[in-house]
Structures are given as C-alpha cells and as structure tokens.
Amino acid sequence: MSTASSTQSSGNPRTAISQAFSKAIVATLGEEFASADPLIRNTANPELGDFQCNAAMGLAKRVGQVPRDLAQSLIEAVELDELAEPLEVAGPGFINIRLKSATIADGLGSMDNPQLGIQASDDARPIVIDLCGVNVAKQMHVGHLRSTIIGDSLARVLERTGRTVLRENHLGDWGLPIAMVLFQLRANGTDLDALTLTELDAAYRAGQASAKGDARGLEAAHARHSGPHRIAELEAQQSGADEARAAAGETLVKLQQGDPELVRDWNKLIDVTMQAVYEALDLLNVEMGPDNNRGESFYRDKLQPVIDYFESESLCREDDGALVVDFKDRKRPLLIRKRDGGFLYATSDLAAIKHRTQETGADRCIYVVDARQRDHFRDVFDAARQASWGNTPDGAEVDMVHVPFGSILGPDKKPLKTRSGTNLTLASLLAEAIDRGTQEVAKRAENPSAPTHDLDETAIGAIGRAVGIGAIKYADLSNDLVRDYVFDMDRMIAFEGDTGPYLQYAHARICSLLEKGNQADLDSASLQLAAPAERQLALVLLRYAEVVADVADSLEPHRLCGYLHEVADSFSSFYQACPVLKAEDESLIRSRLRLCDLVRRVLGDGLGLLGIEAPSRM
C-alpha cells in the first residue's frame, strides 16, 4: 500500500505534511538528508497552529546553519499551499502549520468509513496474547482481573488493525498442585459432583499448605537474602510436607498414566472451575471462551522434548543435580528441570513459546502478566532466543514482550483484601461494580424527563452493568499499566471527571441528539468548520487512526483512554458553543450532525477497543 493512499483513508493530514517537508529538506540540503525525520508533531497550543515541524533546529546544527534561517529556507521550499495557510517560523526555529478548513473537512470525509480511517495490516501471521492465566481449583482474584481486561483490550486493538490474534488462557490445570487437590478431595471422600468452587478453593489451599514445606529452600532463602515474604511463606510450610507431597506425587503419576477414574475426577475439577471463569468473563464483556484454553496439560508431552533439545544443543548444564540455562550478561541462571527430574513453569513457558512461534508461526508473543514476574520473562525469552525460537519458520523475527502491570491495592496501600482479611474474589468485586452501576443509573431514571425514565428494570439493569463494569475497566486501563493503584469504587463510578461513565455519557448524549435530528444520508452533508470549537473537535477526530496504531505498537491502552477523554472533552465544549439542531440553517445543521455522528462512532469504536460497552441511553 502506498503512503499516499494511507493518508487519504486515515484522514490525517500529518503524513502529507511529513512528506512535503521531507521533500523540502532534500531540496534545501541535498539527497543525503532523504532519510532525515521531518519531526512533524501535533501542536499543543491551538493558538500556535495545528502542526509543527521541529526539524530545523537539529538539521541546522548538523550543517552549521542558523536554525531560524534554515527554517525559513524550508518554508520557501515546502509545497503546502493547497493544504495549509502561510507558514511561520517561531521561537528557536519551529515551523508552525495551520491547516485550511477545507483540508480538515476533506480529512474528516476520508475517515468517514466503517474503519474510521484505520489501516488494515497485511501481515497474515498471528499474534499470541497470553492472558487471564487462571488456575484450576482456585477462585479468580483481582490479579486475574488486570491480566484479563488488559489482554482483552490489547487483543481488540490489534484485531482492529487487521491482525489475527490468538488469546491464550494458559491454565494452571496440570502438575503437582492439581494432584494435591485431587488427592486431598479423594482422601476426604468429597462428592465431586456436588462440589462448589468455594470448597474446591479451600481444598487447594489446604493441599498447598500441607505439602509445600521446603527445608532446603528455606535455608537457601536465608543465604540468598530472599525477601521477608518468601521466608515467611517457606517457614509456614515446614511440617508434614514430605508425606503429603509423596502422596500427591503418586496421584500425579497415576494421572499422567491416564488412570480413568483420576482423569474423570480431574475433568470435574476443571468443569467446576471453568464454569465460574466463564461467568466472570461474560460479566466482564471479555471475548474468551473454551476455545481459548490451552493450559499446562496441553504441554505435558512437550516438556521432555524441550529438555532434550536444550541438552542436545548444549544450551544448558547440570548444577547441583538440576538443569540450568546460563546467560552472558547476568549471573543467575534459569532452572528448567529440578533435581528430582520434575519440570518447572519455566519449562512449560518454553514449550509454549516453541509452540506459539514454531507451530502457529506467531511473530509477536505478548504476555500480560504481573510486573513481579519481569525477571522470569526476561530469562524465558532469552532462553527461547538461544534455542533459536526467536524467529518464525519463515524467518520473521519474533517480538516477545512482557506487558507488566502493577498491583491493585486496598485503601491501606497493601494488596486488596476484604474487611475480614481474606482475599477478595473477582466475583464479589464484579457484583459490587454492577450493583453500584445499576444504582446510579436507576437513580437518574427516576427523573421524569430522563431519557431512561420509561425503561423497565431489565433494561436499566443492562445499562447499569455496562456502566459499572465500564467504570472498573476504564479505571484499570487509563493509567500507565506498570503502576500500582488503589481500588476506589467511589472514584471509578463517579459520573464526573476522567472516568468510563463520563465517556459513556458523552456517547449517549450524541445518540439522542442524532435520534432527534433524524437526518438521513449524513455522509453526503458538506462539513463546515468555521467555529473554533468545531474546528478543534475535527482536528482531534483526525488523530483516531494514529492513536490506535500507536497503541497497537506500544501496547499502552492508557493512551487510547487519554485520547477518548480528549474527544469527549472537545465534544462537550463544541456542544456548549455550537447549537446543532438549532443552528442557523439546514446545511449547518446537517454539517454539525455529521460531525456529531463521527464523534459518536469514534467514541463507540474506541470504547469497544477498551472492551467497554457504549449504551445509547443511560
């Protein structure tokens, strides 16, 4: 695809400006500057212009000219007369660019299509996103919340840019922990057909507590200055561990051998767990189901081949009975097989990377996992590259990226707990959010003039759910992911400020405005952008495709949040300053309705990329 066509269909004049300045730079300074970045930026202050070229300062330095003089030369060489007003040099050598209104209107027209100007990628390779990561026999907790909604949003953004995305729920459904629960439940004679997730979760904890003691580990932890958390954890696990572990080990062996009774019971545990997971995913409006499950059990036959390969290629060595992979730039190696011959989660992650890059041919593997696992992923990625899995079979370099996110904290700035001190389940958190959202929507529906007044309880409930869940999601996605944040439902659900509900509200207002306007064939209306507020709004809209592409690249959803807030903000200002249905004449009414329609679609589409619903009334 040519750049010219991309300019046309994204609507953003920035690419055209960029090309014009590249040409001007070559014309002024010579062919050797053909690759120089013209540094075209959006201008922060509208009084200065719409775009600016920042290239003159840096280039002047290189060629020994006065920056302002070079800027002036560029202005004389650049061909932008058709798109922009006469250019001006400012400050140390900035070039300010103000577009003609017709240019902006043309741009809006170009993005007025179902894709809203977003280019479809022609890369047919899939992208794998590892998200959610629930464990069989455990309740979902708030840690899963972040992985799931961040991963889902990134998947939606990448899909929006035309890529095929494989969402992979790397279930913890295999290995010693599961064997422990199985053993525990069978020893207790629990009726697995009547098993609830709460009981299962309790059995899991009991199993862990009784079997995880590790005297050597504790010794090592002290010797290696491990953190207090780790030491306390290990100390609590001392007694009776060996017998419990031996029993679980036997269970695991039988399960691995395919003992029919055990396999049947194992499947029951998975069913009980996943039923709750699917309910949560459904409430969260996350696009995942059984098809996305590819857990540790899937890789159980692929672990030994990984070890064999590392050994045959001399990529690992034995150390104190264990098998480790070394790295050039750091001391600590990665353990891929235990002294007792058992595998670790690094082994399973390596098998998964091999599968994802070599079998499915993904050229991007994204892991949406807690920031505390940074070191682990650095190790695993480096080991995978040493194993030559850093390229797809057809030769493309694989981008392996860990998207680390911070913790959700309680009001005491410590990991979120319930009032009684137990871990907060995701289910209870979602229930609270939906409850609060519904309350807020219902409260406003009591007003006889509210557009929601005539809705029944079911409809109010659906909107309330969208608002409550949207509030949580927006709060989670709107900050830099690596930061911890304090969970504060009052602030998230607030209908004022930089929140999900604020964006949903802006969207809903436009929906009713368009409904009242009741105009057909709006895409034939000619756009008039005389008022400063509507001009400003239009400029913001033109950036949509650029922002989506940026998020697809940076994997930082908060940039999309910030942008959508800017859209809603610009719309509100426009709406205050410019009458739409009461504009002077019919053509202006239609022009403004068309502008509103574009805002509605950008907001709706953008919220959709965040996994947030946009009701037409609220």
Next chain:
RNA sequence: GCGGGUAUAGCUCAAUUGGAUAGAGCAUCGGUCUACGAAACCGAAGGUUCCAGGUUCGAAUCCUGGUACCCGCGCCA
C-alpha cells in the same frame, strides 16, 4: 548484598518518547439550565517535575552519583 520498578499541583494521574508557558480529573473558589441530556460547560487559584551534578539551541524525559517507598532474587506457580 545483587537486580528491577516508582517518585510530577493538597489528592489521583498525563505529558505525542528531547520541543514552545509541564497538562487533566478530583477537592477549593466564582460564574452558566422555564434544558439540542447540567452525568455538562466557562473561568480562577494551585509546580524547585525527590536531591546534586552533567550532556545541548532546548531535559519531567538522556548520563553519573545519591535519597525514599515497592517488588524480585534456582529445585513453588
């Protein structure tokens, strides 16, 4: 001890990746509705960008050295 992360307005956070006067939202103060949805808008006030050096036309951003808090550190996942 080693490694990583974070530090910006009273509070919660941005800052187009080195660009112009560091921006939003809460909270505070002052204005806008017999309503194109006030869940909104307009305005005011609020800053030694943790500290000290350095790099350059230009630094919240890059480099060096510190401080504070959080996290991680082989046979758990």
